[in-house]
Amino acid sequence: MRTVLGVAGGIAAYKAAHIIRRLRELDHSVKVVPTANALNFVGAPTFEALSGQTVTTDVFDEIDTVNHVRIGQDAELVIIAPATANLIAKIAAGIADDLLTATVLTTTAEVVVAPAMHTEMWQNPATVANIATLRARGVHVLEPAVGRLTGPDSGPGRLPEPEDVVAYALSVADAAGSADAAPGTGHAGQSLDGRRIVISAGGTREALDPVRFLGNRSSGKQGIALARAARAAGAEVELVAANIDSGLLTDLPAGTTVTPVESTLELQTAMRASQPDADALIMAAAVADYRPEETTESKMKKTGDDGLTLRLVQNPDILRGLVDDRIGTQLIIGFAAETGDAQTTALDYARAKFERKGVDLLVFNDVSDDRAFGHDHTAVQIIGSAAGEITVGEEFQGSKDDVSQKVIATLAEQLTHLESTP
Numbered sequence: 001m002r003t004v005l006g007v008a009g010g011i012a013a014y015k016a017a018h019i020i021r022r023l024r025e026l027d028h029s030v031k032v033v034p035t036a037n038a039l040n041f042v043g044a045p046t047f048e049a050l051s052g053q054t055v056t057t058d059v060f061d062e063i064d065t066v067n068h069v070r071i072g073q074d075a076e077l078v079i080i081a082p083a084t085a086n087l088i089a090k091i092a093a094g095i096a097d098d099l100l101t102a103t104v105l106t107t108t109a110e111v112v113v114a115p116a117m118h119t120e121m122w123q124n125p126a127t128v129a130n131i132a133t134l135r136a137r138g139v140h141v142l143e144p145a146v147g148r149l150t151g152p153d154s155g156p157g158r159l160p161e162p163e164d165v166v167a168y169a170l171s172v173a174d175a176a177g178s179a180d181a182a183p184g185t186g187h188a189g190q191s192l193d194g195r196r197i198v199i200s201a202g203g204t205r206e207a208l209d210p211v212r213f214l215g216n217r218s219s220g221k222q223g224i225a226l227a228r229a230a231r232a233a234g235a236e237v238e239l240v241a242a243n244i245d246s247g248l249l250t251d252l253p254a255g256t257t258v259t260p261v262e263s264t265l266e267l268q269t270a271m272r273a274s275q276p277d278a279d280a281l282i283m284a285a286a287v288a289d290y291r292p293e294e295t296t297e298s299k300m301k302k303t304g305d306d307g308l309t310l311r312l313v314q315n316p317d318i319l320r321g322l323v324d325d326r327i328g329t330q331l332i333i334g335f336a337a338e339t340g341d342a343q344t345t346a347l348d349y350a351r352a353k354f355e356r357k358g359v360d361l362l363v364f365n366d367v368s369d370d371r372a373f374g375h376d377h378t379a380v381q382i383i384g385s386a387a388g389e390i391t392v393g394e395e396f397q398g399s400k401d402d403v404s405q406k407v408i409a410t411l412a413e414q415l416t417h418l419e420s421t422p
Protein backbone atom coordinates (compact mmCIF):
# COMPACT_ATOMS: atom_id res chain seq x y z
CA MET A 1 0.00 0.00 0.00
CA ARG A 2 1.28 3.49 -0.86
CA THR A 3 1.34 5.23 2.51
CA VAL A 4 2.31 8.79 3.30
CA LEU A 5 3.62 9.35 6.81
CA GLY A 6 3.35 12.99 7.87
CA VAL A 7 5.53 13.95 10.83
CA ALA A 8 5.03 17.19 12.75
CA GLY A 9 7.48 18.92 15.06
CA GLY A 10 7.06 17.35 18.47
CA ILE A 11 9.33 15.33 20.73
CA ALA A 12 7.45 12.17 19.70
CA ALA A 13 8.77 12.60 16.13
CA TYR A 14 11.38 9.96 16.95
CA LYS A 15 8.60 7.38 17.24
CA ALA A 16 7.89 7.96 13.54
CA ALA A 17 11.04 5.91 12.88
CA HIS A 18 9.38 2.85 14.46
CA ILE A 19 6.19 3.49 12.51
CA ILE A 20 8.16 3.54 9.22
CA ARG A 21 9.88 0.28 10.22
CA ARG A 22 6.59 -1.42 11.00
CA LEU A 23 4.93 -0.21 7.79
CA ARG A 24 7.91 -1.35 5.72
CA GLU A 25 7.77 -4.79 7.40
CA LEU A 26 4.16 -4.92 6.24
CA ASP A 27 5.26 -4.13 2.67
CA HIS A 28 3.99 -0.56 2.53
CA SER A 29 5.89 1.94 0.42
CA VAL A 30 6.33 4.85 2.81
CA LYS A 31 6.74 8.45 1.68
CA VAL A 32 7.72 10.50 4.73
CA VAL A 33 6.62 14.13 4.64
CA PRO A 34 7.88 15.95 7.72
CA THR A 35 7.26 19.57 8.61
CA ALA A 36 10.34 21.80 8.81
CA ASN A 37 10.02 21.70 12.61
CA ALA A 38 9.97 17.90 12.65
CA LEU A 39 13.46 17.97 11.17
CA ASN A 40 14.64 19.78 14.32
CA PHE A 41 13.86 16.53 16.16
CA VAL A 42 14.80 13.86 13.61
CA GLY A 43 17.05 14.47 10.60
CA ALA A 44 15.95 13.85 7.00
CA PRO A 45 18.68 11.19 6.50
CA THR A 46 17.04 9.00 9.17
CA PHE A 47 13.68 9.19 7.43
CA GLU A 48 15.29 8.65 4.01
CA ALA A 49 17.31 5.64 5.13
CA LEU A 50 14.34 3.97 6.83
CA SER A 51 11.81 4.69 4.07
CA GLY A 52 14.13 4.35 1.08
CA GLN A 53 12.63 7.52 -0.42
CA THR A 54 13.69 11.14 -0.62
CA VAL A 55 12.40 13.52 2.01
CA THR A 56 11.46 17.17 1.48
CA THR A 57 9.33 19.62 3.41
CA ASP A 58 8.83 22.42 0.95
CA VAL A 59 6.43 22.73 -1.95
CA PHE A 60 9.25 24.34 -3.97
CA ASP A 61 11.51 21.26 -3.70
CA GLU A 62 11.33 18.78 -6.59
CA ILE A 63 9.01 21.25 -8.32
CA ASP A 64 9.38 19.46 -11.65
CA THR A 65 7.33 16.54 -10.28
CA VAL A 66 4.59 18.83 -8.90
CA ASN A 67 5.18 17.19 -5.56
CA HIS A 68 2.66 19.23 -3.59
CA VAL A 69 -0.26 17.60 -5.37
CA ARG A 70 1.30 14.36 -6.64
CA ILE A 71 2.11 12.91 -3.22
CA GLY A 72 -1.45 13.42 -1.93
CA GLN A 73 -3.01 12.16 -5.18
CA ASP A 74 -0.87 9.01 -5.19
CA ALA A 75 -1.44 8.11 -1.54
CA GLU A 76 -3.65 5.17 -0.60
CA LEU A 77 -3.37 5.99 3.10
CA VAL A 78 -2.12 9.07 4.95
CA ILE A 79 -0.95 8.79 8.57
CA ILE A 80 0.18 11.83 10.54
CA ALA A 81 2.12 10.84 13.65
CA PRO A 82 2.81 12.81 15.69
CA ALA A 83 0.32 15.56 14.86
CA THR A 84 0.90 18.73 16.89
CA ALA A 85 -1.85 21.16 17.95
CA ASN A 86 -0.50 23.62 15.38
CA LEU A 87 -0.63 21.15 12.51
CA ILE A 88 -4.14 20.00 13.51
CA ALA A 89 -5.28 23.65 13.50
CA LYS A 90 -3.81 24.20 10.06
CA ILE A 91 -5.46 21.11 8.62
CA ALA A 92 -8.80 22.04 10.20
CA ALA A 93 -8.52 25.51 8.61
CA GLY A 94 -7.54 24.11 5.20
CA ILE A 95 -4.17 25.87 5.21
CA ALA A 96 -1.58 24.51 2.76
CA ASP A 97 1.66 26.35 3.39
CA ASP A 98 4.09 23.43 3.28
CA LEU A 99 4.35 20.05 1.62
CA LEU A 100 2.55 18.13 4.39
CA THR A 101 -0.48 20.42 4.64
CA ALA A 102 -0.68 20.62 0.81
CA THR A 103 -0.58 16.80 0.68
CA VAL A 104 -3.42 16.51 3.19
CA LEU A 105 -5.50 19.03 1.28
CA THR A 106 -4.98 17.14 -1.97
CA THR A 107 -5.49 13.55 -0.93
CA THR A 108 -8.69 11.58 -1.26
CA ALA A 109 -7.23 8.67 0.76
CA GLU A 110 -8.21 7.93 4.36
CA VAL A 111 -6.35 10.24 6.73
CA VAL A 112 -5.36 9.00 10.19
CA VAL A 113 -4.16 11.59 12.70
CA ALA A 114 -2.31 10.61 15.88
CA PRO A 115 -2.09 13.72 18.06
CA ALA A 116 0.71 14.28 20.57
CA MET A 117 0.98 17.40 22.70
CA HIS A 118 0.84 18.68 26.25
CA THR A 119 -2.41 17.98 28.09
CA GLU A 120 -3.30 21.69 28.28
CA MET A 121 -3.01 21.99 24.49
CA TRP A 122 -5.04 18.82 23.93
CA GLN A 123 -7.80 20.05 26.24
CA ASN A 124 -7.79 23.64 24.98
CA PRO A 125 -11.19 24.50 23.43
CA ALA A 126 -9.44 25.51 20.19
CA THR A 127 -7.92 22.03 19.80
CA VAL A 128 -11.14 20.34 20.94
CA ALA A 129 -13.03 22.25 18.23
CA ASN A 130 -10.39 21.47 15.59
CA ILE A 131 -10.48 17.76 16.41
CA ALA A 132 -14.30 17.81 16.18
CA THR A 133 -14.01 19.52 12.78
CA LEU A 134 -11.59 16.89 11.50
CA ARG A 135 -13.74 14.03 12.78
CA ALA A 136 -16.86 15.56 11.23
CA ARG A 137 -15.01 15.59 7.90
CA GLY A 138 -14.18 11.89 8.19
CA VAL A 139 -10.59 12.23 9.36
CA HIS A 140 -9.75 9.38 11.76
CA VAL A 141 -8.29 10.81 14.95
CA LEU A 142 -6.64 8.45 17.40
CA GLU A 143 -7.03 9.27 21.09
CA PRO A 144 -3.66 10.16 22.63
CA ALA A 145 -2.29 7.92 25.35
CA VAL A 146 -2.08 8.98 28.97
CA GLY A 147 1.36 9.13 30.53
CA ARG A 148 4.67 10.93 30.76
CA LEU A 149 4.98 13.96 28.47
CA THR A 150 8.05 16.05 27.66
CA GLY A 151 9.43 17.29 30.97
CA PRO A 152 8.02 16.31 34.36
CA ASP A 153 4.30 16.55 33.52
CA SER A 154 2.05 13.66 32.62
CA GLY A 155 -1.54 13.24 31.41
CA PRO A 156 -3.37 12.65 28.14
CA GLY A 157 -1.27 13.78 25.19
CA ARG A 158 1.32 11.05 24.59
CA LEU A 159 1.63 9.61 21.12
CA PRO A 160 0.17 6.08 21.26
CA GLU A 161 2.73 3.32 20.80
CA PRO A 162 3.88 2.93 17.15
CA GLU A 163 2.28 -0.52 16.83
CA ASP A 164 -1.05 0.91 18.05
CA VAL A 165 -0.87 3.73 15.50
CA VAL A 166 -0.13 1.26 12.71
CA ALA A 167 -2.84 -1.19 13.85
CA TYR A 168 -5.42 1.59 13.92
CA ALA A 169 -4.36 2.96 10.52
CA LEU A 170 -4.54 -0.51 9.00
CA SER A 171 -7.99 -1.09 10.49
CA VAL A 172 -9.14 2.20 8.93
CA ALA A 173 -7.64 1.32 5.54
CA ASP A 174 -9.04 -2.18 5.72
CA ALA A 175 -12.54 -1.00 6.64
CA ALA A 176 -12.45 1.49 3.74
CA GLY A 177 -11.15 -1.18 1.36
CA SER A 178 -13.68 -3.78 2.45
CA ALA A 179 -16.72 -1.49 2.57
CA ASP A 180 -18.18 -3.28 -0.45
CA ALA A 181 -16.94 -6.76 0.42
CA ALA A 182 -19.26 -9.52 1.66
CA PRO A 183 -19.40 -9.62 5.45
CA GLY A 184 -17.61 -12.44 7.21
CA THR A 185 -15.00 -12.81 4.49
CA GLY A 186 -12.19 -12.72 6.98
CA HIS A 187 -10.93 -9.16 6.83
CA ALA A 188 -8.66 -8.69 9.80
CA GLY A 189 -8.56 -5.22 11.31
CA GLN A 190 -12.09 -3.99 10.70
CA SER A 191 -12.90 -0.77 12.46
CA LEU A 192 -14.72 -0.81 15.79
CA ASP A 193 -15.77 2.84 15.49
CA GLY A 194 -18.91 3.42 17.54
CA ARG A 195 -18.69 0.02 19.31
CA ARG A 196 -18.57 -0.38 23.06
CA ILE A 197 -16.28 -3.10 24.40
CA VAL A 198 -16.11 -4.06 28.08
CA ILE A 199 -12.99 -5.92 29.17
CA SER A 200 -12.25 -7.44 32.57
CA ALA A 201 -8.61 -7.83 33.52
CA GLY A 202 -6.31 -8.61 36.42
CA GLY A 203 -6.99 -11.08 39.20
CA THR A 204 -9.69 -11.06 41.84
CA ARG A 205 -8.88 -11.09 45.56
CA GLU A 206 -11.07 -12.79 48.12
CA ALA A 207 -10.69 -11.26 51.55
CA LEU A 208 -10.01 -13.45 54.58
CA ASP A 209 -9.75 -10.50 56.95
CA PRO A 210 -8.92 -6.79 56.56
CA VAL A 211 -5.31 -7.49 55.60
CA ARG A 212 -5.24 -10.96 54.01
CA PHE A 213 -6.74 -12.33 50.84
CA LEU A 214 -6.71 -15.33 48.53
CA GLY A 215 -5.48 -14.12 45.15
CA ASN A 216 -3.70 -15.14 41.97
CA ARG A 217 -0.71 -14.06 39.90
CA SER A 218 -2.51 -12.37 36.99
CA SER A 219 -0.88 -8.99 36.24
CA GLY A 220 -3.62 -7.58 34.02
CA LYS A 221 -1.15 -6.99 31.14
CA GLN A 222 -3.22 -9.01 28.68
CA GLY A 223 -6.38 -7.06 29.49
CA ILE A 224 -4.55 -3.75 29.15
CA ALA A 225 -3.17 -4.83 25.77
CA LEU A 226 -6.72 -5.79 24.71
CA ALA A 227 -8.01 -2.38 25.80
CA ARG A 228 -5.28 -0.69 23.76
CA ALA A 229 -6.03 -2.78 20.69
CA ALA A 230 -9.79 -2.20 20.97
CA ARG A 231 -9.28 1.54 21.46
CA ALA A 232 -6.85 1.62 18.55
CA ALA A 233 -9.54 0.00 16.39
CA GLY A 234 -11.86 2.86 17.33
CA ALA A 235 -13.96 1.26 20.10
CA GLU A 236 -15.17 2.93 23.27
CA VAL A 237 -13.56 0.81 25.99
CA GLU A 238 -14.32 0.13 29.64
CA LEU A 239 -11.68 -1.79 31.57
CA VAL A 240 -12.98 -3.50 34.68
CA ALA A 241 -9.67 -3.70 36.51
CA ALA A 242 -9.25 -6.27 39.27
CA ASN A 243 -6.26 -5.24 41.37
CA ILE A 244 -4.07 -4.00 38.52
CA ASP A 245 -0.93 -2.13 39.47
CA SER A 246 -1.54 1.60 38.94
CA GLY A 247 1.76 1.86 37.04
CA LEU A 248 0.40 -0.51 34.40
CA LEU A 249 -2.83 1.45 34.04
CA THR A 250 -0.83 4.44 32.75
CA ASP A 251 -0.34 2.40 29.53
CA LEU A 252 -4.03 2.78 28.75
CA PRO A 253 -5.02 5.12 25.93
CA ALA A 254 -6.91 8.30 26.81
CA GLY A 255 -10.65 7.85 26.85
CA THR A 256 -10.56 4.34 28.34
CA THR A 257 -12.92 4.15 31.32
CA VAL A 258 -11.45 2.23 34.25
CA THR A 259 -13.72 0.60 36.84
CA PRO A 260 -11.59 -0.73 39.71
CA VAL A 261 -12.82 -3.84 41.51
CA GLU A 262 -11.34 -6.21 44.06
CA SER A 263 -13.41 -9.35 44.58
CA THR A 264 -15.23 -11.68 42.21
CA LEU A 265 -18.61 -10.42 43.39
CA GLU A 266 -17.56 -6.81 42.71
CA LEU A 267 -16.29 -7.81 39.29
CA GLN A 268 -19.57 -9.54 38.55
CA THR A 269 -21.56 -6.45 39.59
CA ALA A 270 -19.44 -4.21 37.34
CA MET A 271 -19.73 -6.52 34.32
CA ARG A 272 -23.46 -6.98 34.73
CA ALA A 273 -23.95 -3.20 35.07
CA SER A 274 -22.09 -2.65 31.80
CA GLN A 275 -23.62 -5.55 29.87
CA PRO A 276 -26.73 -3.76 28.53
CA ASP A 277 -24.75 -1.20 26.49
CA ALA A 278 -21.91 -3.46 25.36
CA ASP A 279 -21.37 -4.73 21.81
CA ALA A 280 -18.82 -7.19 23.16
CA LEU A 281 -17.67 -8.39 26.58
CA ILE A 282 -14.25 -9.92 27.13
CA MET A 283 -13.51 -11.79 30.33
CA ALA A 284 -9.72 -11.70 30.51
CA ALA A 285 -9.61 -11.48 34.30
CA ALA A 286 -8.39 -14.42 36.37
CA VAL A 287 -11.40 -14.99 38.57
CA ALA A 288 -11.27 -16.93 41.84
CA ASP A 289 -13.59 -19.92 41.70
CA TYR A 290 -13.94 -19.92 45.50
CA ARG A 291 -14.02 -17.36 48.30
CA PRO A 292 -13.79 -17.80 52.07
CA GLU A 293 -17.19 -18.54 53.57
CA GLU A 294 -16.48 -15.96 56.25
CA THR A 295 -14.49 -12.76 56.24
CA THR A 296 -13.57 -11.54 59.70
CA GLU A 297 -13.90 -7.85 60.54
CA SER A 298 -10.64 -7.79 62.46
CA LYS A 299 -7.33 -9.44 61.70
CA MET A 300 -7.35 -13.20 62.34
CA LYS A 301 -5.15 -14.21 65.25
CA LYS A 302 -2.91 -17.25 65.31
CA THR A 303 -4.29 -19.66 67.91
CA GLY A 304 -2.57 -22.70 69.39
CA ASP A 305 -0.10 -24.90 67.47
CA ASP A 306 -2.54 -26.46 65.05
CA GLY A 307 -3.09 -25.64 61.40
CA LEU A 308 -6.07 -23.70 60.15
CA THR A 309 -8.98 -25.03 58.13
CA LEU A 310 -10.64 -22.54 55.81
CA ARG A 311 -14.07 -23.22 54.41
CA LEU A 312 -14.57 -21.87 50.90
CA VAL A 313 -17.79 -21.36 48.98
CA GLN A 314 -18.12 -21.26 45.23
CA ASN A 315 -18.11 -17.97 43.37
CA PRO A 316 -20.56 -17.42 40.53
CA ASP A 317 -19.29 -18.11 37.02
CA ILE A 318 -19.46 -14.56 35.69
CA LEU A 319 -18.84 -15.55 32.09
CA ARG A 320 -21.62 -18.14 32.12
CA GLY A 321 -24.00 -15.54 33.57
CA LEU A 322 -23.12 -13.04 30.83
CA VAL A 323 -23.76 -15.70 28.19
CA ASP A 324 -27.10 -16.66 29.76
CA ASP A 325 -28.24 -13.01 29.66
CA ARG A 326 -26.69 -12.12 26.32
CA ILE A 327 -28.38 -9.16 24.66
CA GLY A 328 -29.01 -9.31 20.90
CA THR A 329 -25.91 -9.98 18.85
CA GLN A 330 -23.60 -9.16 21.75
CA LEU A 331 -20.32 -11.05 21.43
CA ILE A 332 -18.93 -12.77 24.52
CA ILE A 333 -15.31 -13.85 24.75
CA GLY A 334 -13.60 -15.88 27.44
CA PHE A 335 -10.00 -16.74 28.19
CA ALA A 336 -8.79 -20.14 29.27
CA ALA A 337 -5.36 -20.78 30.70
CA GLU A 338 -5.12 -24.57 30.81
CA THR A 339 -2.65 -27.28 31.74
CA GLY A 340 -2.81 -30.80 30.33
CA ASP A 341 -2.34 -34.10 32.15
CA ALA A 342 -1.60 -37.73 31.31
CA GLN A 343 -5.11 -38.38 29.92
CA THR A 344 -6.16 -35.06 28.40
CA THR A 345 -4.32 -32.34 26.54
CA ALA A 346 -4.65 -28.70 27.55
CA LEU A 347 -6.34 -28.03 24.19
CA ASP A 348 -8.96 -30.73 24.83
CA TYR A 349 -9.75 -29.16 28.19
CA ALA A 350 -10.12 -25.80 26.43
CA ARG A 351 -12.42 -27.29 23.79
CA ALA A 352 -14.63 -28.72 26.53
CA LYS A 353 -14.63 -25.34 28.28
CA PHE A 354 -15.67 -23.60 25.08
CA GLU A 355 -18.78 -25.82 24.90
CA ARG A 356 -19.54 -25.62 28.60
CA LYS A 357 -19.31 -21.82 28.81
CA GLY A 358 -21.30 -21.14 25.63
CA VAL A 359 -19.00 -18.29 24.60
CA ASP A 360 -18.55 -17.07 21.02
CA LEU A 361 -14.77 -17.19 21.22
CA LEU A 362 -12.40 -18.71 23.74
CA VAL A 363 -8.80 -17.55 23.75
CA PHE A 364 -6.82 -20.53 24.94
CA ASN A 365 -3.27 -20.58 26.18
CA ASP A 366 -1.31 -23.50 27.46
CA VAL A 367 0.22 -22.56 30.81
CA SER A 368 1.72 -25.98 31.51
CA ASP A 369 5.16 -24.40 31.72
CA ASP A 370 3.99 -21.18 33.39
CA ARG A 371 4.42 -19.16 30.20
CA ALA A 372 1.67 -16.56 30.51
CA PHE A 373 1.49 -14.99 33.93
CA GLY A 374 3.22 -11.63 34.19
CA HIS A 375 5.20 -12.14 30.96
CA ASP A 376 5.04 -9.98 27.87
CA HIS A 377 4.95 -12.85 25.39
CA THR A 378 2.31 -15.48 25.00
CA ALA A 379 0.96 -18.08 22.59
CA VAL A 380 -2.75 -18.56 22.01
CA GLN A 381 -5.25 -20.43 19.91
CA ILE A 382 -8.67 -18.91 19.30
CA ILE A 383 -11.49 -21.43 19.61
CA GLY A 384 -14.78 -20.59 17.92
CA SER A 385 -17.46 -22.30 15.90
CA ALA A 386 -18.65 -22.32 12.32
CA ALA A 387 -21.63 -24.20 10.91
CA GLY A 388 -22.16 -25.99 14.24
CA GLU A 389 -18.57 -27.29 14.39
CA ILE A 390 -15.89 -26.21 16.87
CA THR A 391 -13.01 -24.50 15.10
CA VAL A 392 -9.53 -24.18 16.55
CA GLY A 393 -7.27 -21.49 15.08
CA GLU A 394 -3.57 -21.95 14.41
CA GLU A 395 -1.31 -21.27 17.37
CA PHE A 396 -0.50 -17.55 17.34
CA GLN A 397 2.64 -16.43 19.14
CA GLY A 398 3.71 -12.91 19.94
CA SER A 399 3.66 -10.12 22.43
CA LYS A 400 0.48 -9.55 24.41
CA ASP A 401 -0.08 -6.56 22.07
CA ASP A 402 0.19 -8.80 18.97
CA VAL A 403 -2.17 -11.36 20.50
CA SER A 404 -4.61 -8.63 21.47
CA GLN A 405 -4.66 -7.22 17.95
CA LYS A 406 -5.43 -10.70 16.66
CA VAL A 407 -8.26 -11.16 19.20
CA ILE A 408 -9.73 -7.72 18.48
CA ALA A 409 -9.52 -8.26 14.70
CA THR A 410 -11.34 -11.60 15.12
CA LEU A 411 -13.92 -9.93 17.37
CA ALA A 412 -14.54 -7.16 14.79
CA GLU A 413 -14.94 -9.71 12.03
CA GLN A 414 -17.36 -11.81 14.11
CA LEU A 415 -19.45 -8.79 15.10
CA THR A 416 -19.93 -7.84 11.46
CA HIS A 417 -20.70 -11.44 10.58
CA LEU A 418 -23.21 -11.93 13.43
CA GLU A 419 -25.07 -8.76 12.56
CA SER A 420 -25.35 -9.66 8.91
CA THR A 421 -26.65 -13.19 9.66
CA PRO A 422 -30.44 -13.23 9.73
Ligand code: C5P
Residues within 6 Å of the ligand: 264, 283, 284, 285, 286, 287, 288, 289, 315, 316, 317, 318, 319, 320, 333, 334, 335, 336, 337
Ligand atom coordinates in the same frame (compact mmCIF):
# COMPACT_ATOMS: atom_id res chain seq x y z
O1 C5P B 1 -13.34 -21.96 34.23
P1 C5P B 1 -12.20 -21.05 34.04
O2 C5P B 1 -11.87 -20.21 35.23
O3 C5P B 1 -10.95 -21.66 33.47
O4 C5P B 1 -12.70 -20.09 32.87
C1 C5P B 1 -11.93 -19.06 32.43
C2 C5P B 1 -12.84 -17.98 31.87
O5 C5P B 1 -13.99 -17.83 32.68
C3 C5P B 1 -12.16 -16.65 31.87
O6 C5P B 1 -12.66 -15.90 30.79
C4 C5P B 1 -12.58 -16.07 33.22
O7 C5P B 1 -12.49 -14.66 33.20
C5 C5P B 1 -13.99 -16.58 33.35
N1 C5P B 1 -14.47 -16.86 34.73
C6 C5P B 1 -15.59 -16.23 35.19
N2 C5P B 1 -16.07 -16.50 36.46
C7 C5P B 1 -15.46 -17.40 37.25
C8 C5P B 1 -14.31 -18.07 36.76
C9 C5P B 1 -13.84 -17.77 35.50
O8 C5P B 1 -16.15 -15.42 34.47
N3 C5P B 1 -15.93 -17.64 38.45
